[in-house]
Amino acid sequence: MSSGQKILTAFLTLIGGLLIVIIGLCTAWPWWCWPAAALTLLVLARLVSLSARRRRPTIPQEHLLEPDRPIPPVERWEKVVREVALPSASPDYDFLVTALVRWVPIDVAHGAPDVSGSGLAVDAVLTRARTITVTHPPHRGSLVQHQLAGALGTMEQDPTGRVLAMAENIQVSLSEADRERLEKLATVRKDEAVWEHERKWEQSKRAYLGEDVLASTGSAVVWWLAKNDDRVDKAVADIGLLAQLTSVANDEPIPAPLQPYVAPVAPDTPAAPEAEAAGAATDLFVAALQGLGLDEDDPARSLFLRRVAEAARAARLSGADALDRLATEEEERYRDPLPPEEAGDADGDLLAGGVTGL
Known part of the structure; x- marks a missing residue:
């Protein structure tokens, strides 16, 4: 009889005794019924224990003397590769990849040739990494690092079918010279974009002034009134000046009707x-x-x-x-x-x- 069975028998006996007490109190048993009930309970408990001893256990006792042995852990192999140059989307700019490559050999038929598990695993991991790095520009190193961590974080079989390989602790960087060149190119591109924007804005402004505002003296006067709608007298006083600006902008002489508005040129007093x-x-x-x-x-x-x-x-x-x-x-x-x-x-x-x- 095991310890568990003994505990169960004692627990059931205790429960039975409590039930007898409750029933006896509720029904007001005579005094001679209490010893008879207690004796009956003890006889039943003894019979249960004897029955448990005669029953053969499901697992033989000799097999329970030693606990179950744990399954031995799978042996794994690893190798660190440092700053391996992998191509980016831009020629002459390479990502420098550092990673911890792990692999597990695959069982093969007897007589298969020996292989270098580390070489096959590293080659398989770098091949998988190259398919990702070649699609990204060199200034996206942080994004490439996270994508490689996700793509190489699963054990996959190499092309020869001899190892399962993956990579951890992946780091992606650029050489110092390449990083400086990229920073300079980025600065030049930004300055060029600003200069191009300013040039287009200047061209647009010149076209607006030359083709719209100063197309004629009338359009110049209308533009002046739109800017100063409450100073009509000032617009009339500046007709001569606007006529001169219009004639210079269009390389044309001042029209005869506007000559009276143009003030005569004062002689050169110092001369x-x-x-x-x-x-x-x-x-x-x-x-x-x-x-x-x-x-x-x-x-x-x-x-x-x-x-x-x-x-x-x-x-x-x-x-x-x-x-x-x-x-x-x-x-x-x-x-x-x-x-x-x-x-x-x-x-x-x-x-x-x-x-x-x-």
Whole structure:
């Protein structure tokens, strides 16, 4: 009789005793019924225990002396591969894959040739990984890493049918040089996109101004009123300015009906005083020639003027151009210039006389 059976018999005896007590109290048994009921309960318990001892157990006792042995765990093999270059969707850019490859050999028929389980497993895992990496650009390394973890996380048979292989602890990276190149290319692409957007915006703005706003003076005035609808008087005052802008934008002269609206161009005020000063200096120099005795009929007058004009031009004086024009006018009055030797004598006499006169 086992311990479990003994506990069950005792439990049933206790339950039976409680039932006898409850029934006896409820029915008010005479005193002699209590010993008889207790004796009957003990006899029944004894009979149950004797019956259990005679019954043969389902599992022989000799087989229960040693507990069941656990099934031995499946032996597995593993190998770490580091920074294996796998192609990406972009030429010359490779993913560097690091992973822990696990495999289990498959039972084959007797006499099959020996194989390298690690080699077959690594090749099978990398082949599976390559089908994923080749479809992604190199800057998607994080996405590729998660996809490889899902695709290679299941034991699958290699093409030769000799091992079951999988991969864990997968890491995907790029070389430092490739990462720097990709960052530069990304920056250039972004800048180019911004520049292209700005260029199109500028083209659109020029087309809007040239083909719509400044197509004619009327369209320019209407555009101005749309921007300043409460300043009609200012629009009328600016018709001349708008007409000039329109004519310049279309490379056309200002129409005759709009000429009255265009203000005349003021002369160059700084240039006028300079011209007046140059003219006054020329008049003073002519008067000085008269004082030196070089009359208008004197042929040496033009030669002297030429020498003075060259000296003024060399000194970068403001009246040099006026003196040069005056000398040219004097030379044109004499069609037959003096011979070189006479001109030289006249030049010397003139300079001597001038110095004496001064």
